[in-house]
Amino acid sequence: DTEVTQTPKHLVMGMTNKKSLKCEQHMGHRAMYWYKQKAKKPPELMFVYSYEKLSINESVPSRFSPECPNSSLLNLHLHALQPEDSALYLCASSQEWPGQGNHEQYFGPGTRLTVT
């Protein structure tokens, strides 16, 4: 089973709202990732968690706040977003990071976020 689940599927929020995106995997993977993807572009890495610790923050604005409560869950807390933050937000997981010998990342279906 290579399933990564994400909720919600769609989210519309105002610029003053606070919302959270959720991601879950039960493959025993110890690395989890958040990506942002604009239409017809490749995914852009935002954050990497390895063994529940933040390992990479790709200079993401503080209005995006990641959290890894346990090895199966990953959250992305959103606050005071801008319209340009509207995008598809993807969660992914892999066995390890940086993945010596196995770099396969498995993606969830994404959350389509619209900021109004």
Next chain:
Amino acid sequence: GQQLNQSPQSMFIQEGEDVSMNCTSSSIFNTWLWYKQDPGEGPVLLIALYKAGELTSNGRLTAQFGITRKDSFLNISASIPSDVGIYFCAGPHYGGATNKLIFGTGTLLAVQP
């Protein structure tokens, strides 16, 4: 920084035709991954390649790890409408604290029944 270029950028073909696309880099990769992304969905891993010269199949899909280690190829035989989507190649970049997957620019495939 490292960049992966995919060609063609887009393809419009008839159902039943074979498809070829490639991914090239200016530097060496030791792994190539091929993903397919349907509209509004997350990328799905199709094939992983770990050895130069390796040829791996997954149903109608065949991918090859180029012997120079700077390119990879994906072929789809006898295309069907559900092959429609964007195909991304990806490879790991080791940059000390910034190890991450580098994604290609993508190839958009449209299949006309």
